[in-house]
Amino acid sequence: xxTALVIGTGLIGTSAxxxxxxxxxxxHLADHDPEQARTAAALGAGTDEPPEGPVDLAIVAxxxxxxxxxxxxxxxxxxxxxxxxxxxxxxxxxxELEALGLDLASYxxxxxxxxxxxxxxxxxxxxxxxxxxxxxxxxxxxxxEVLNLALELVSHCRAVxxxxxxxxHDRAVALVSHMPHLVSSMVAARxxxxxxxxxxxxxxxxxxxxxxxxxxxxxWIDILxxxxxxxxxxxxxxxxDLEETVRALRSLQSSDExxxxxxxxxxxxxxxxxxxxxxxxxGKHGSAPRAYEVVAVLIDDQPGQLARIFADAGRxxxxxxxxxxxxxxxxxxxxxxxxxxPKAAPVLSASLRERGWAIRQ
Numbered sequence: 359x360x361t362a363l364v365i366g367t368g369l370i371g372t373s374a375x376x377x378x379x380x381x382x383x384x385x386h387l388a389d390h391d392p393e394q395a396r397t398a399a400a401l402g403a404g405t406d407e408p409p410e411g412p413v414d415l416a417i418v419a420x421x422x423x424x425x426x427x428x429x430x431x432x433x434x435x436x437x438x439x440x441x442x443x444x445x446x447x448x449x450x451x452x453x454e455l456e457a458l459g460l461d462l463a464s465y466x467x468x469x470x471x472x473x474x475x476x477x478x479x480x481x482x483x484x485x486x487x488x489x490x491x492x493x494x495x496x497x498x499x500x501x502x503e504v505l506n507l508a509l510e511l512v513s514h515c516r517a518v519x520x521x522x523x524x525x526x527h528d529r530a531v532a533l534v535s536h537m538p539h540l541v542s543s544m545v546a547a548r549x550x551x552x553x554x555x556x557x558x559x560x561x562x563x564x565x566x567x568x569x570x571x572x573x574x575x576x577x578w579i580d581i582l583x584x585x586x587x588x589x590x591x592x593x594x595x596x597x598x599d600l601e602e603t604v605r606a607l608r609s610l611q612s613s614d615e616x617x618x619x620x621x622x623x624x625x626x627x628x629x630x631x632x633x634x635x636x637x638x639x640x641g642k643h644g645s646a647p648r649a650y651e652v653v654a655v656l657i658d659d660q661p662g663q664l665a666r667i668f669a670d671a672g673r674x675x676x677x678x679x680x681x682x683x684x685x686x687x688x689x690x691x692x693x694x695x696x697x698x699x700p701k702a703a704p705v706l707s708a709s710l711r712e713r714g715w716a717i718r719q
Contacts, residue, residue: 667715
């Protein structure tokens with residue numbers, strides 16, 4: 359791939375353009391808002407000048423509702439040898455293109471499983487997709503050359519290619535992305551009118567659950583409008599679990615010992631099923647999740663503190679597998695939770711204590 363055209367210079371489009379440009383690909387940028395394309399160009403993602411002739415690959419990074427129309431226009435103008443979209447749903451756009459009577463040999467659907475709560479070109483980064491799954495949904499008609507261009511794009515972005523059927527992909531993302539986003543929003547909505555005294559008690563648990571609720575509602579309306587059926591089916595199942603859990607909790611209030619036992623059993627059931635599901639979430643580098651020990655370090659809110667901790671961990675010969683930061687309410691301090699291999703935890707704790715860090719159990 360020597361040349362590419364990115365149509366849509368938001369978070370995903372600009373991030374892909376940055377990755378391609380860093381690999382020496384000449385990237386042309388286009389957007390319905392020319393100012394957004396100029397911003398992406400100023401960030402080093404390419405040029406907002408139109409290509410003089412057909413490029414190797416056109417990447418359409420438009421909202422799901424507009425993907426088919428943008429693709430159809432680009433294909434009719436013959437702007438590229440191959441065409442790819444990065445929308446978060448795949449079955450709908452493909453069927454729309456088929457209905458328009460377009461030859462789909464030069465098209466392949468795709469979906470990089472990566473994003474941020476922020477949108478727009480200023481939120482983009484060239485390493486956004488690194489190590490993340492990038493789904494490709496070729497059909498029987500997809501030309502081998504186009505599949506190879508898509509694989510080259512994924513490689514340039516340092517993502518991991520995953521080939522799936524388009525409709526199977528839509529059911530999968532409903533489960534792992536679309537439905538959880540709505541549930542996160544529902545939990546966060548409980549905080550809107552909560553008493554300030556209650557909100558001040560928020561800890562890392564509520565931050566984890568509500569983090570994705572900060573995303574742009576307009577963007578998510580586009581996504582959910584393109585995949586409503588599978589999401590509604592999953593929420594129906596969640597609603598059933600909620601009803602059962604509410605009944606179990608009400609039973610725990612009963613003075614009848616048998617009903618209380620039923621309540622305990624019901625609550626335990628949903629918690630254990632949650633344990634079983636959480637264990638299946640892939641861990642570091644997509645592998646099975648591993649049990650890490652946590653070394654908790656109290657830090658002041660001063661520049662360079664995290665860098666010092668990581669440097670001191672390196673001097674101790676300990677690799678930090680993951681990290682979380684829990685900010686102390688109303689204080690200029692926080693608790694850094696360093697996840698390490700169990701055998702490394704005592705070594706790291708002792709080394710950090712020697713270097714003056716305050717370790718918390």
